[in-house]
Amino acid sequence: MDLKPIYQVLPLSLRNRIQSLPRTILSGLEEVRIRQERPLEVIAAGKTWFVSSNQQLKLDAKDSVLPTREECHKLLNLISNHSLYALEEELRLGYITVEGGHRIGLAGKVITEGGKVKHVRDITGFNIRIARQIKGAGTVILPSIIHQDEIKNLLIVSPPGCGKTTLLRDLVRIVSTGEGCRARKVGIVDERSEIAGCVLGVPQHDIGPRSDVLDACPKAEGMMMLIRSMSPEVLVVDEIGRKEDADAIHEAIYAGVHLFTTAHGSSIEEVRKRPILRELIEEGVFERIVLLSRKAGPGTIEAVYDGKCEPLRSKQCSN
Amino acid sequence: MLKLIGCILLLLASTGIGLVFAARLAARPKQIRRLIGALAILETEIGYGSRNLSSACQNIGDRKLEQISDLFRLMSLRLTTMDGAATYDCLQLAVQDWWPTTAMKTSEKEVFLQFCKTLGNSDRHNQLTHLALVKQNLQVEEQKAREEQMQYEKMARTLGVLAGALLIILLY
Structure with a gap:
């Protein structure tokens, strides 16, 4: 599984944390959930883990990594390529597709206009869903x-x-x-x-x-x-x-x-x-x-x- | 004899300095004009192409706009290699590196940096408004630079020669 497109959008500090996870976890990685000031969560092979500050995977959220405000900002900059204006449609729908077909869901403050969602501001929740193509599934x-x-x-x-x-x-x-x-x-x-x-x-x-x-x-x-x-x-x-x-x-x-x-x-x-x-x-x-x-x-x-x-x-x- | 050679050198040097000043005064409005031109391209890249900022800057950098291309190439480089640092920080770094290589002054730099603060972080409509605004402000700066050129270009040239002559008279 090629996770390179995912690493490309992660700021260095978070990239290092994800990259140093055990191989078995990375190969079965389904989701990486990043929420500002809340525990870093990975979902692999149907199980949920929190990443602790010494790179251990734990079931409880105690002493786990809390992505900072700055890291979330950097993440958004990397995902958007510093260009929110080019993602108007994506922000309205709440997700962005990146290289490799992976999908990043966004949560934050929703701005509406005339009762319809216009875009999402103050984005603090990211759900990186790893897309897997399983050839032969059909x-x-x-x-x-x-x-x-x-x-x-x-x-x-x-x-x-x-x-x-x-x-x-x-x-x-x-x-x-x-x-x-x-x-x-x-x-x-x-x-x-x-x-x-x-x-x-x-x-x-x-x-x-x-x-x-x-x-x-x-x-x-x-x-x-x-x-x-x-x-x-x-x-x-x-x-x-x-x-x-x-x-x-x-x-x-x-x-x-x-x-x-x-x-x-x-x-x-x-x-x-x-x-x-x-x-x-x-x-x-x-x-x-x-x-x-x-x-x-x-x-x-x-x-x-x-x-x-x-x-x-x-x-x-x-x- | 030696004194005479010295005098000639002094005169040449001060004339040269005068010419350099004059050339800078003449180059400034031209460069501002080109910068406005580059921003017009950025406007279509953002408004119609909806291209992301780094590739829009790269596109402008690839065009032959003399020094202006360097600025946009630098901006694109900073945007892609700074680990997602705030957009303004990336752009500011590029501007700070590049500005001293031009004849432009701090007033237009301030205008441009102010614009950089808004770049990338709002919707397309808003970006275009800011682009129109910065172009307008730069046009004002260009007008000022042009007036300055008219006023001082000739003066800088003659002043160089005259200052040289004065020094020679004093020292001789």
């Missing part, structure tokens, strides 16, 4: 999605942090490279810059040679734009659930485009309670629904359902 469910060279419309359901986006990204890579299937043109509407993790329009993750990305584009509008402009065979969007999304999905699937998408939820029943998703499922828009959990680590495939919510197979791990 191979196991591929046979249930592609049947006799025909792609099924897919919905991936899971609670946050269970590898939804990772699975989606790998499916994009597989379909666009043509690993074990015919290579297809893929159009990605990456509203939150998570799937491709674009920096300056260049995807930071491997999303295959035949993918086009509309970075930071609103989903509904983006789907229509892609259909018009890039003639994709497969449309990929993350986290649907709004009325406009449903309209755009209708447009897409009745235009002969296939769809890979995700939604938050911990069970199929839960998803069916959400009005827009219920409508889509009952209409039979999705031909496959994959449920993920963290039972055997992120990306555990709990079950695969068909369009009528009948399980195809269940309790199978991704590894």
Whole structure:
């Protein structure tokens, strides 16, 4: 795992602390949480640790490192390249994608204008989420999605942090490279810059040679734009659930485009309670629904359902 | 004979000093003009390109704007190599290093440093307002420098020769 882009945005003092963590922690690093004057926290392999001032990892927050105001300022300067004006959109959304597709969430005082979030000021909370591309994560469910060279419309359901986006990204890579299937043109509407993790329009993750990305584009509008402009065979969007999304999905699937998408939820029943998703499922828009959990680590495939919510197979791990 | 050579040297030297002063007076408004030009480029980099500060400065540094390019190259260097130190500290260091190499004086330096305080730390609209303001202020400085040039350039030149002559008369 290349953490260099992360080190680049950390001020020297914090960089040294993170770099001197044990290798086992660094290789499984998921999040680094930096809060002004509060304990430095790292999350690795699903466990939370506080970094103490003598570089020990502890479960309690006693005598742990407290990032100073100055360090937080430096961190923000490094993340923003001294240019807050270039991050207006990112500050409005509350996160910044850096090189390598990693994501830095920001918390602070929110400034609103006319009831809408304008930007975040006095930023004192940083959540550095390390993006991991797991190549091969999608191979196991591929046979249930592609049947006799025909792609099924897919919905991936899971609670946050269970590898939804990772699975989606790998499916994009597989379909666009043509690993074990015919290579297809893929159009990605990456509203939150998570799937491709674009920096300056260049995807930071491997999303295959035949993918086009509309970075930071609103989903509904983006789907229509892609259909018009890039003639994709497969449309990929993350986290649907709004009325406009449903309209755009209708447009897409009745235009002969296939769809890979995700939604938050911990069970199929839960998803069916959400009005827009219920409508889509009952209409039979999705031909496959994959449920993920963290039972055997992120990306555990709990079950695969068909369009009528009948399980195809269940309790199978991704590894 | 030796005395005569001495006199000539003295005269040449003082004339030279006078010319240097005159040249500085002439260079100052030109350099301020170029600085304003560079800021206009920065304005488009920020307003339209929405490029980050260090790469915007690097872009201006890569253009052939004589000494001004050096300033922006230095600014870009400081911004990227100072471990995230406050933006103003980085910029100030570059300005302090660079200013003595120019013919510009402290009044325009103050104007520029004041502007550096606002650079990078607000939204685009605000940045553009500050850019417009600093350009205006620099134009005032340029006007003053031009008046100073008109007033003193010729004088500096003649004064050099005359001062030399005076010294010769006194010492001879």
